[in-house]
Amino acid sequence: MRRVFVLSLLVLFFLEAGTVTFAGKTFTTVTYASRESVTLAEFAAKTGSRHAWVAEKKKGVLVYAGHTYVFTASNRTVVIDNQAGIHLPEPIGWDGVNLYIPVAMLERIFSVKSSDLKPSEDIKIEKIILSGSNPTTIKILASGPISCEVIENSSTSVTLKLPVGSNVSQISPSGFVSSATLRNHNNQTTINLKLSRECTVSSKGITNGIQVTFTPKAVVTQPVTKRKLVIVIDPGHGGKDPGAVSKKGTKEKAMALDTSLRLKKLLEAQGHTVYMTRTTDKYVPLADRTKYANAKKADLFISIHYNANRSSSPSGFETYFLGMHRLEYAKNVALRENASLKYDIGENAYDPDAVLNDIIATLLTNRFQRESEELAGYIQDASAAKTGFKDRGLNQAGFYVLKGCSMPAVLIEGGFLTNATEEAKIRQSSCRQKIAEGIAQGVSDYVNP
Ligand SMILES: [Zn+2]
Numbered sequence: 001m002r003r004v005f006v007l008s009l010l011v012l013f014f015l016e017a018g019t020v021t022f023a024g025k026t027f028t029t030v031t032y033a034s035r036e037s038v039t040l041a042e043f044a045a046k047t048g049s050r051h052a053w054v055a056e057k058k059k060g061v062l063v064y065a066g067h068t069y070v071f072t073a074s075n076r077t078v079v080i081d082n083q084a085g086i087h088l089p090e091p092i093g094w095d096g097v098n099l100y101i102p103v104a105m106l107e108r109i110f111s112v113k114s115s116d117l118k119p120s121e122d123i124k125i126e127k128i129i130l131s132g133s134n135p136t137t138i139k140i141l142a143s144g145p146i147s148c149e150v151i152e153n154s155s156t157s158v159t160l161k162l163p164v165g166s167n168v169s170q171i172s173p174s175g176f177v178s179s180a181t182l183r184n185h186n187n188q189t190t191i192n193l194k195l196s197r198e199c200t201v202s203s204k205g206i207t208n209g210i211q212v213t214f215t216p217k218a219v220v221t222q223p224v225t226k227r228k229l230v231i232v233i234d235p236g237h238g239g240k241d242p243g244a245v246s247k248k249g250t251k252e253k254a255m256a257l258d259t260s261l262r263l264k265k266l267l268e269a270q271g272h273t274v275y276m277t278r279t280t281d282k283y284v285p286l287a288d289r290t291k292y293a294n295a296k297k298a299d300l301f302i303s304i305h306y307n308a309n310r311s312s313s314p315s316g317f318e319t320y321f322l323g324m325h326r327l328e329y330a331k332n333v334a335l336r337e338n339a340s341l342k343y344d345i346g347e348n349a350y351d352p353d354a355v356l357n358d359i360i361a362t363l364l365t366n367r368f369q370r371e372s373e374e375l376a377g378y379i380q381d382a383s384a385a386k387t388g389f390k391d392r393g394l395n396q397a398g399f400y401v402l403k404g405c406s407m408p409a410v411l412i413e414g415g416f417l418t419n420a421t422e423e424a425k426i427r428q429s430s431c432r433q434k435i436a437e438g439i440a441q442g443v444s445d446y447v448n449p
Contacts, residue, residue, distance in 0.1 A: 239283025
């Protein structure tokens with residue numbers, strides 16, 4: 001009796017398995033919750049996409065066609081590029097092992113255009129809760145996933161910008177928040193908060209919401225007008241990690257260190273206090289570099305690198321800040337730099353996808369993205385002018401070394417060691433001096449705009 005039952009289940013399974021063709025690929029389908037579905041693993045395998053499963057969050061991450069998709073088990077929302085939610089008629093299936101994407105929704109999920117990347121108009125802020133006296137916390141809860149830009153106008157004034165409308169129109173002040181105003185316009189909500197004391201502001205994503213915490217500052221900060229900063233310079237690579245190596249044997253680690261030492265002198269001449277993550281040809285794990293900057297309570301973090309490419313033709317100067325990559329090229333630069341991690345944890349333990357997940361989580365609450373972008377912009381403009389190198393512009397990507405920085409942070413790719421003409425220039429100390437001068441000018445422009 002028992003045997004017959006098992007057999008009939010098997011037959012049922014085979015009967016229900018089929019195939020579907022989407023975007024030129026054929027996928028094996030299975031039936032889940034009465035819907036013909038493709039598992040996330042199958043979709044990733046057949047399209048050659050990178051994917052990962054974040055077990056503790058029950059989230060699947062897929063990088064496909066230049067977009068990053070985050071699926072959540074038994075949830076109707078698919079978040080794309082960390083900003084948009086596509087709302088499905090039914091939740092993404094999950095059986096404890098696989099995520100099931102209904103075939104009927106493939107088109108809707110994966111044929112997304114950039115213009116569609118706006119949060120659904122269905123999502124509204126439903127509740128805003130201010131609580132606690134020390135620290136004071138504001139919780140913003142919505143009917144779906146939301147992102148929030150936290151802008152610190154000063155240490156007593158904070159603006160929260162959310163790309164969704166609000167069913168809440170008033171917030172009662174409480175704790176350190178002495179006044180709170182909310183503006184809801186065109187499905188954009190702006191919340192202005194005035195604080196009764198100077199506070200440190202921290203934020204994190206919570207389910208369908210965001211939580212921002214205000215903790216009073218123990219020490220009164222220096223007036224903004226002084227503008228003498230603590231800056232950590234991070235010469236890329238070092239020791240057993242050479243970074244990129246040119247055909248002639250020029251090592252990125254050596255060029256980065258020399259440029260950094262030059263930059264240090266120039267920034268000190270501007271009156272800033274400068275620390276370096278390394279001053280010799282020493283190996284420093286990526287995570288330690290960030291920790292060091294946080295421990296020094298740095299105002300800025302500048303990581304110095306030189307570029308490499310499979311092709312010998314690309315040339316030019318570019319500046320990065322931490323963000324979801326918009327270009328495949330930028331992603332590859334980040335992947336190459338993140339590969340230094342294998343020196344920390346061993347080649348086999350280094351998992352680019354796990355690193356990506358980690359960075360995605362960080363982006364949800366990165367408070368310094370706007371300032372980092374601003375700093376990167378000044379550095380890029382000044383450096384391109386100073387060096388005469390091709391201006392490759394600003395870029396954003398998931399650099400591990402910028403991930404945990406509690407300050408505006410940028411990563412500079414000062415030129416290509418794989419381009420023979422550019423490499424010959426970079427080898428000259430006069431060229432590296434110009435690069436350092438360009439970066440220092442950019443910092444000066446950022447400090448005194
Ligand atoms: Zn590098």
